[in-house]
Amino acid sequence: MTPLLWLIAxxxxxxxxxxxxxxxxxxxxxxxxxxxxxxxxxFDDDRK
Amino acid sequence: xxxxxxxxxxxxxTRAATSTCAHCGGExxxxxxxxxxxxxxxxxxxxxxxxxxxxxxxxxxNLARRLQPNAEPRTDxxxxxxxxxxxSHELTLAVDGLQCGACVWLIESVLARDPRVAGARVNMTTRxxxxxxxxTVEDGAALVxxxxxxxxxxxxxxxxxxxxxxxxxxxELLRSLAVAGFAAANVMLPAMxxxxxxxxxMGPATxxxxxxxxxxxxxxxxxxxVRPFWRSAWGALRQGRTNMDVPISVGVTLVTGMxxxxxxxxxxxxxxxxxxxxxxxxxxxxxxxHYARAHARAAAEQxxxxxxxxxxxxxxxxxxxxxxxxxxxxGARILVAPGERIGVDGTVVQxxxxxxxxxxTGESLPVSATAGTRVFAGTLNLGAPITVRATAAGGDTLLxxxxxxxxxxxxxxxxxxxxxxxxxxxxxxxxxxxxLLTFLFWWGVQGMGVADALLIAASVLIITCPCALALAVPxxxxxxxxxxxxxxVLVKSPTALERLAxxxxxxxxxxxxxxxxxxxxxxxxxPDGLKLAASLAAxxxxxxxxxxxxxxxxxxxxxxxxxxxGAGLACGDIRLGSAAFxxxxxxxxxxxxxxxRPGAPxxxxxxxxxxxxxxxxxxxxxxxLGLEVQLLSGDREAAVADAAARAGIATWRAGCSPVDKVAxxxxxxxxxxxxxxxxxGLNDGPCLxxxxxxxxxxxxxxxxxxxxxVVFQGASLAPVADAIRxxxxxKRLCQENIALxxxxxxxxxxxxxxxxxxxxxxxLAMSTSSLLVIGNSFRLRRQAR
Numbered sequence: 001m002t003p004l005l006w007l008i009a010x011x012x013x014x015x016x017x018x019x020x021x022x023x024x025x026x027x028x029x030x031x032x033x034x035x036x037x038x039x040x041x042x043f044d045d046d047r048k
Numbered sequence: 049x050x051x052x053x054x055x056x057x058x059x060x061x062t063r064a065a066t067s068t069c070a071h072c073g074g075e076x077x078x079x080x081x082x083x084x085x086x087x088x089x090x091x092x093x094x095x096x097x098x099x100x101x102x103x104x105x106x107x108x109x110n111l112a113r114r115l116q117p118n119a120e121p122r123t124d125x126x127x128x129x130x131x132x133x134x135x136s137h138e139l140t141l142a143v144d145g146l147q148c149g150a151c152v153w154l155i156e157s158v159l160a161r162d163p164r165v166a167g168a169r170v171n172m173t174t175r176x177x178x179x180x181x182x183x184t185v186e187d188g189a190a191l192v193x194x195x196x197x198x199x200x201x202x203x204x205x206x207x208x209x210x211x212x213x214x215x216x217x218x219x220e221l222l223r224s225l226a227v228a229g230f231a232a233a234n235v236m237l238p239a240m241x242x243x244x245x246x247x248x249x250m251g252p253a254t255x256x257x258x259x260x261x262x263x264x265x266x267x268x269x270x271x272x273x274v275r276p277f278w279r280s281a282w283g284a285l286r287q288g289r290t291n292m293d294v295p296i297s298v299g300v301t302l303v304t305g306m307x308x309x310x311x312x313x314x315x316x317x318x319x320x321x322x323x324x325x326x327x328x329x330x331x332x333x334x335x336x337x338h339y340a341r342a343h344a345r346a347a348a349e350q351x352x353x354x355x356x357x358x359x360x361x362x363x364x365x366x367x368x369x370x371x372x373x374x375x376x377x378x379g380a381r382i383l384v385a386p387g388e389r390i391g392v393d394g395t396v397v398q399x400x401x402x403x404x405x406x407x408x409t410g411e412s413l414p415v416s417a418t419a420g421t422r423v424f425a426g427t428l429n430l431g432a433p434i435t436v437r438a439t440a441a442g443g444d445t446l447l448x449x450x451x452x453x454x455x456x457x458x459x460x461x462x463x464x465x466x467x468x469x470x471x472x473x474x475x476x477x478x479x480x481x482x483x484l485l486t487f488l489f490w491w492g493v494q495g496m497g498v499a500d501a502l503l504i505a506a507s508v509l510i511i512t513c514p515c516a517l518a519l520a521v522p523x524x525x526x527x528x529x530x531x532x533x534x535x536x537v538l539v540k541s542p543t544a545l546e547r548l549a550x551x552x553x554x555x556x557x558x559x560x561x562x563x564x565x566x567x568x569x570x571x572x573x574x575p576d577g578l579k580l581a582a583s584l585a586a587x588x589x590x591x592x593x594x595x596x597x598x599x600x601x602x603x604x605x606x607x608x609x610x611x612x613x614g615a616g617l618a619c620g621d622i623r624l625g626s627a628a629f630x631x632x633x634x635x636x637x638x639x640x641x642x643x644x645r646p647g648a649p650x651x652x653x654x655x656x657x658x659x660x661x662x663x664x665x666x667x668x669x670x671x672x673l674g675l676e677v678q679l680l681s682g683d684r685e686a687a688v689a690d691a692a693a694r695a696g697i698a699t700w701r702a703g704c705s706p707v708d709k710v711a712x713x714x715x716x717x718x719x720x721x722x723x724x725x726x727x728x729g730l731n732d733g734p735c736l737x738x739x740x741x742x743x744x745x746x747x748x749x750x751x752x753x754x755x756x757x758v759v760f761q762g763a764s765l766a767p768v769a770d771a772i773r774x775x776x777x778x779k780r781l782c783q784e785n786i787a788l789x790x791x792x793x794x795x796x797x798x799x800x801x802x803x804x805x806x807x808x809x810x811x812l813a814m815s816t817s818s819l820l821v822i823g824n825s826f827r828l829r830r831q832a833r
Binding site for chain 2: 031040043
């Protein structure tokens with residue numbers, strides 16, 4: 001029983017980490033410009 | 049320079065064909081690297097900044113506006129700048145002329161090289177530039193100037209509008225979706241164990257533990273993610289209506305509550321997994337729907353921002369200030385430069401010019417104006433600078449009249465109810481009734497306990513919950529509007545495509561809609577004369593001059609050309625203009641220009657309105673789709689008859705005022721027709737609103753763009769037929785999807801009523817129906833054309 005409880009807690013914790021990361025990215029505006037993000041990676045950027 | 053240099057003009061005709069401009073990609077005179085001095089300067093600047101790789105990477109987009117360095121007068125920026133507490137300034141601008149990722153890179157790199165700039169970021173989806181800088185507010189103009197010199201056009205957004213456009217709903221939906229998705233994935237872990245446990249030897253204690261784990265994950269997520277549905281359901285109930293969100297909210301809440309009671313009582317079944325995955329699927333539909341609408345709205349805002357005009361107002365002390373057209377008081381004097389649109393209704397007080405009134409009246413030929421002539425907002429000044437006194441901003445202006453007509457027409461159109469909502473209005477009460485009857489049957493007739501009977505009723509709600517129904521329409525809409533968007537068709541209203549699919553008669557406006565906004569040269573027998581005339585014409589903005597210059601191909605503009613307003617152009621002994629101006633008898637019935645030069649007979653150039661590319665094909669295609677086609681125009685009878693004949697339209701009317709047009713549309717509607725109106729002028733605004741559904745080209749006057757449901761870009765008329773075809777296909781797919789999900793529910797409801805639905809069956813049923821609907825919607829995308 002005990003290992004099961006540990007594993008459930010662990011999986012929920014990991015999943016929660018993913019959720020937190022997504023919420024952070026969305027709040028940070030990283031989903032605001034999907035078209036631009038796809039194109040930007042193609043251009044060399046010599047800015048600091 | 050004078051006649052001596054011009055005498056060599058015939059030599060140009062023998063030169064080789066055209067080449068493309070190194071900066072903007074437009075046509076240039078052969079041997080020239082650039083089409084104009086502005087492009088040359090922009091190319092220099094980019095090379096000097098070391099950003100020349102731009103030209104290697106840029107992919108030209110034919111739907112985007114070509115780069116035009118130094119084309120537009122600067123707008124008034126200071127009003128739109130926001131200043132932060134730390135003294136930095138911020139400005140959001142609409143960018144016109146964005147072709148591809150390389151343009152984003154170029155704009156950001158150029159700005160980053162200015163030390164004043166704190167941040168510059170172009171959003172390619174919404175085509176906006178967010179610029180922040182340190183220094184003074186006035187520095188903003190210089191920074192914007194850098195980019196305008198490259199040929200992009202930047203127009204500031206009003207901060208008030210931006211605050212309203214902050215997409216709060218979208219973010220809330222996305223957060224809810226994330227939370228529901230997280231919970232749905234994690235709750236499956238204990239749920240799977242329980243399902244397997246039903247067939248093996250899981251003890252009651254382990255099952256209870258798993259139920260508690262499920263509850264711990266699902267409860268907070270459900271409470272968080274169900275709020276958008278509760279809010280909408282509550283809003284509908286308060287107004288005495290019911291919508292799809294009512295059964296969803298009631299179902300999810302009831303199921304969750306019952307599952308909690310079951311868990312506390314250590315019972316066999318709990319539906320946490322079902323409730324959470326239901327919310328997850330529903331939120332996918334909601335998010336898709338929201339993004340499709342937000343995309344269309346952003347595109348519409350962009351169009352409106354790019355059209356916003358400011359005017360040069362003469363202050364009392366004689367200085368000139370640029371003001372918002374809406375902020376101009378009656379009686380103020382406005383300076384209108386050649387090539388500028390008049391921003392107000394008023395009377396000319398000084399100067400003499402020709403005006404292009406096509407957007408206002410539909411008249412395709414320029415009219416002349418002198419002191420005392422009444423002019424209207426939206427008119428283009430073609431000739432010389434004039435001063436206009438703004439008239440009272442009362443109900444007697446043409447613009448106000450059109451707005452009034454439009455509002456009246458829109459009120460008549462009333463609220464169109466979307467197909468999905470119509471289904472939901474019938475469906476929701478049936479679901480509630482079925483659940484209630486199930487409960488009454490098991491509790492009252494069969495004598496089951498309240499809790500068990502409620503659980504069966506709840507399982508009916510969950511299985512009938514219109515999960516697939518809620519996905520059915522948004523999935524099709526997102527794919528359909530995205531497909532149209534890539535072809536330059538913007539869908540502004542969420543119900544537009546449904547209404548478009550229903551249209552059975554198309555009414556076209558002529559000038560600017562069926563025909564190209566520009567006139568075309570139709571006859572010239574003298575290539576040398578044409579080249580010479582074009583070199584004079586290249587210096588003028590008159591539509592006939594521009595048509596002549598365009599027909600002749602790239603030429604070097606002649607120097608020392610004087611424009612006599614309303615008459616013609618003169619360069620030394622050479623004259624190009626009206627018959628009277630060159631001193632011959634007028635011989636043409638259509639618009640014409642005459643060229644007189646020493647030692648050669650007078651040459652006549654005839655012009656006609658050209659149809660838009662693919663106009664006749666589009667009309668034929670519309671007939672093929674089973675639509676009637678009519679033409680209503682404010683122009684002269686001869687011009688309308690000619691255009692109708694060439695486009696293949698049998699039914700037409702000329703000389704219609706805005707009121708006539710609206711009356712004609714109303715008459716068609718009264719006879720039971722569903723009218724699609726295609727128009728671009730100020731005078732078309734009211735009939736666009738009066739029609740069942742409406743389309744405008746993106747070159748349209750602001751008022752008609754606002755009234756239109758759909759806006760298309762580019763010169764060709766083909767998008768009109770294309771939009772109708774796509775709309776019809778979308779409608780059929782939506783109906784298929786809804787039929788699929790309803791048939792599915794019909795199949796499962798008896799099982800649920802009989803009490804045989806267990807949590808695993810509910811979860812399986814829901815996922816398969818949703819996947820089926822999404823899969824069906826993707827057929828729209830696969831259809832390659």
